[in-house]
Amino acid sequence: MRIEDAYRILEIAPEASAEELKSAHRDLTKVWHPDRFANDPAMQRRAEEKLKAINEAYETLRAHRPGRGQTWSERTGRPDPSPKHAEGRQRLARLRRWMFICGMLGLYILVRRPTFGGLMIALALFAVAGFLAYKSKKLV
Numbered sequence: 470m471r472i473e474d475a476y477r478i479l480e481i482a483p484e485a486s487a488e489e490l491k492s493a494h495r496d497l498t499k500v501w502h503p504d505r506f507a508n509d510p511a512m513q514r515r516a517e518e519k520l521k522a523i524n525e526a527y528e529t530l531r532a533h534r535p536g537r538g539q540t541w542s543e544r545t546g547r548p549d550p551s552p553k554h555a556e557g558r559q560r561l562a563r564l565r566r567w568m569f570i571c572g573m574l575g576l577y578i579l580v581r582r583p584t585f586g587g588l589m590i591a592l593a594l595f596a597v598a599g600f601l602a603y604k605s606k607k608l609v
Contacts, residue, residue: 472533475526487534494527561605568601 476483479493501519506512575594578587
């Protein structure tokens with residue numbers, strides 16, 4: 470589909486923002502959803518065709534925009550932590566689990582051993598938890 474046709478179908482200007490694009494797609498989808506025409510088979514078929522064109526135009530414009538149409542790893546050069554990629558998701562879950570364990574263990578030691586040594590151990594565990602939080606934010 471040509472870019473000009475996609476803008477015409479979605480009834481937006483070429484300089485529209487990503488939010489305006491999304492809003493236009495959502496509004497037109499509500500208007501032309503085939504379930505709204507359940508009592509009129511002819512209109513339902515027309516709405517299905519119109520909805521296909523709207524969705525195709527939306528995907529065309531999303532892929533055309535800068536930074537769009539690329540995968541996470543193509544944009545960032547890092548493995549994708551999204552749910553689609555099991556390796557990245559597992560690594561992120563592992564980091565968060567260890568972060569939680571270190572934080573809770575530090576809190577437990579701080580409460581159970583309020584001595585100088587217990588305080589040093591708790592601070593070290595909190596530092597490790599903070600470092601893991603930093604690493605997990607870099608993955609996301």
